[in-house]
Amino acid sequence: xxxxxxxxxxxxxxxxxxxxxxxxFEALYAQVTQTYGENNVSLAYMEMTTxxxxxxxxxxxxxxxxxxxxxxxxxxxxHLRHDVPTQITALQREDLHLTLLxxxxxxxxxxxAMETAVANHLGKV
Amino acid sequence: xxxxxxxxxxxxxxxxxxxxxxxxFEALYAQVTQTYGENNVSLAYMEMTTxxxxxxxxxxxxxxxxxxxxxxxxxxxxHLRHDVPTQITALQREDLHLTLLxxxxxxxxxxxAMETAVANHLGKV
Numbered sequence: 001x002x003x004x005x006x007x008x009x010x011x012x013x014x015x016x017x018x019x020x021x022x023x024x025f026e027a028l029y030a031q032v033t034q035t036y037g038e039n040n041v042s043l044a045y046m047e048m049t050t051x052x053x054x055x056x057x058x059x060x061x062x063x064x065x066x067x068x069x070x071x072x073x074x075x076x077x078x079h080l081r082h083d084v085p086t087q088i089t090a091l092q093r094e095d096l097h098l099t100l101l102x103x104x105x106x107x108x109x110x111x112x113a114m115e116t117a118v119a120n121h122l123g124k125v
Numbered sequence: 126x127x128x129x130x131x132x133x134x135x136x137x138x139x140x141x142x143x144x145x146x147x148x149x150f151e152a153l154y155a156q157v158t159q160t161y162g163e164n165n166v167s168l169a170y171m172e173m174t175t176x177x178x179x180x181x182x183x184x185x186x187x188x189x190x191x192x193x194x195x196x197x198x199x200x201x202x203x204h205l206r207h208d209v210p211t212q213i214t215a216l217q218r219e220d221l222h223l224t225l226l227x228x229x230x231x232x233x234x235x236x237x238a239m240e241t242a243v244a245n246h247l248g249k250v
Contacts, residue, residue, distance in 0.1 A: 006246075009243070009246055009247065011243065013199075013200075016200070016202035016203060017202070017203055018201075018202035018203045018206060020201065020202075021200045021201065021202035021203075022200070023200070024199060024200045024230055024231065024236070025199075025200065027236075028236070028239055028240060028243070031240050032240060032243050032244060032247070035244065036244070036247045040247055041243070041247060068246065070243065070246060072199060072239070073199075074138075074149060074150075074197060074198075074199065075138075075141070075146045075147070075148070075149045075150065076143075076145065076146065077141035077142070077143035077145070077146035078141060078142055078143045078146075081143060101246075104239055104242050104243070105149055106149065107238070107239075107242040107245075109238040109241055109242050109245075110235065110238045110239055110242055111149070111152075111153065112238070113232070113234040113235045113237070113238035114153055114197070114229055114232075114235055115153060115156050115157060116234055117229050117232040117234050117235055118134070118136065118153070118157050118166070118195065118229070119157060119160065119161070120232075120234075121131075121134055121193065121195060121226075122134065122157070122161045122165055122166060
């Protein structure tokens with residue numbers, strides 16, 4: 001069961017011309033689906049890598065009415081302020097509502113983990 | 126004191142045409158320097174945003190001989206396989222050695238935090 005008001009979450013990574021680039025996102029997706037199954041969560045890419053957001057939406061079952069898009073990005077720039085909202089607007093339907101969430105880099109746990117990762121390189125005070 | 130063999134660490138983020146994009150990286154840097162000071166760690170950007178990696182290297186004190194570059198990226202693609210190594214090669218000097226570390230997204234703590242962040246959206250099993 002999903003928390004909050006969504007039927008499904010699409011994890012959206014940037015995409016890259018480098019085929020090896022998507023491995024960590026696929027690994028994250030595999031780890032999550034091992035616990036939660038594949039019904040409630042998909043993985044898609046904004047550009048240059050498939051499946052696209054459009055592909056992921058096309059694969060959704062007809063019972064899905066409300067989808068959250070969780071960007072696997074560290075910060076909000078042009079892509080999350082313009083490109084992804086434009087993609088999402090084009091995919092909205094009367095029977096399917098998509099909501100863009102803040103990027104995963106904005107999550108307090110992730111921010112804290114990055115601080116600790118940097119601190120681990122810097123050593124003890 | 127830095128752990129391991131480096132005198133200094135440069136945190137290297139991607140860069141963006143969107144001036145607001147760098148805020149989370151500046152916040153991470155501010156948080157880290159609050160504990161460790163600004164002597165051992167810098168923040169730089171690969172493209173489109175200043176300071177560049179070249180700027181950050183130019184600011185280093187003359188006692189710094191060995192620098193680690195820690196990419197604030199989630200995955201290794203064209204940028205970390207080609208563009209950043211090219212920048213680093215151009216900045217190597219006889220008296221200054223730069224080492225490219227794996228990206229912060231590869232850190233086990235960060236990977237685990239991203240899994241938990243996604244799981245928190247998906248809810249209880």
